[in-house]
Amino acid sequence: MSTLLNKLHGWYQENHRKLPWRDIDDPYRIWLSEVILQQTRIDQGTSYYLRFVDHYPTVSDLAAAPLDEVLKLWEGLGYYSRARNLHRAAQIIVQELGGTFPTDYKSVRALPGIGDYTAGAVLSFAYDQPYPAVDGNVLRVLSRLYASEEPIDTTQGKKYYTALAKQLVEKAPHPGLHNQAMIELGALICTPQLCDCSRCPVRSDCPSADSPERAGLPRKALKLSVQPRHLGYLFVLKRTSDHWQTILYQRPTGDIWAKLYQPTLLYDQPVAPQEELLLQPLPEP
Structure with missing residues (x-):
């Protein structure tokens, strides 16, 4: 396990993309980036992130802004409930938590619009706490790394993969770096359509490497119904x-x-x- 983690973390440190919300420990800006990037491509989300940081450099600035102004700045990103929850959470942080982003999981998870992934991402990236951050990229990496047929869209499946992610992050010397590495591996190497196994840092540890079955992982149990x-x-x-x-x-x-x-x-x-x-x-x- 330690060998796998060392290879993964070393690869990340040399190959990760330079993004404006990385290599910082400001929980507000990390949280802001995570909310913007939900359901949004990085190339589109980056300009919105920079615009929000320019308008609202601190959580207090965001909390004091009129909601209509925040929604106007959000215009074009879609899923406007994200913006409303972001604004409401900023007001709670300022009015009830002394203007400081909380450092414990329960308090972070209680903020509007923050789920398990965002809570784990902020606490690990900003405070280096050993909480998993399991997004679609991480689910895909875990499914292939463990050659698991467990569906990712069921309650049981989500618990299974979260438990795997938790085991890994708790063994990592730097949880924030580890979570970033898992996400980056799924974004750059272990992608949905193309698994570039020849460039994968953990290829020798992955039973799905170079296997034709890997493209079928992860599995889903449910089909999306569009009305x-x-x-x-x-x-x-x-x-x-x-x-x-x-x-x-x-x-x-x-x-x-x-x-x-x-x-x-x-x-x-x-x-x-x-x-x-x-x-x-x-x-x-």
């Missing part, structure tokens, strides 16, 4: 002296795009209506 949804809008324009203004309404909570603004909603249903709406174009103001 179609058709929304139709009417753009209502109000004329002023020199231009047109679009009338918008704020969406309710408990649905997609909660509290964001939209034009007048005509219909929201699984199947698009067959009737055509004929609208006359408006003249230039």
Whole structure:
């Protein structure tokens, strides 16, 4: 085990990507990066991260900002509940925790929008605490490294892989570096479509290396069910002296795009209506 960890950690130190949220120990900025990068590619998320750091260099700055301003800055990233939870958690940290990001797992996990992965990532990256950070990259690496058929999308499977990750991180001399190395291995070498086993630092320890079965790992037990949804809008324009203004309404909570603004909603249903709406174009103001 120690040999595997040494090879993995040595590879990471020489080959990891230089990213603005790495090689720092500021829990606020690490947390900010983790929230932004959920469901977001690194090339897109980097510009948003730098923009947020510029606008809100500290957690106190973020907590003091109006929510509408935060949502505007988040515009284009999608999954806006992340931004609302980020803002609310910042306010809790400032108002209830003295402005300092907590150092214990229970307190971190209790913050809005923070799950097991984000809690483990922040505590290990910022404080070098031995908590696993199990994202999709790590699940894939663990499944192949242990040649496991255990599905990753079941409760039992998640517990199984978290236990494996916990065993590894608790043996690592530097938990934060170890978690980063596992994530980076999955992002650069042990990728979903292509396993570049020839460049893998732990190839000799991996039973799936060079095996045709490795591309089928990790396994999933459930299939994603996509439900179609058709929304139709009417753009209502109000004329002023020199231009047109679009009338918008704020969406309710408990649905997609909660509290964001939209034009007048005509219909929201699984199947698009067959009737055509004929609208006359408006003249230039």
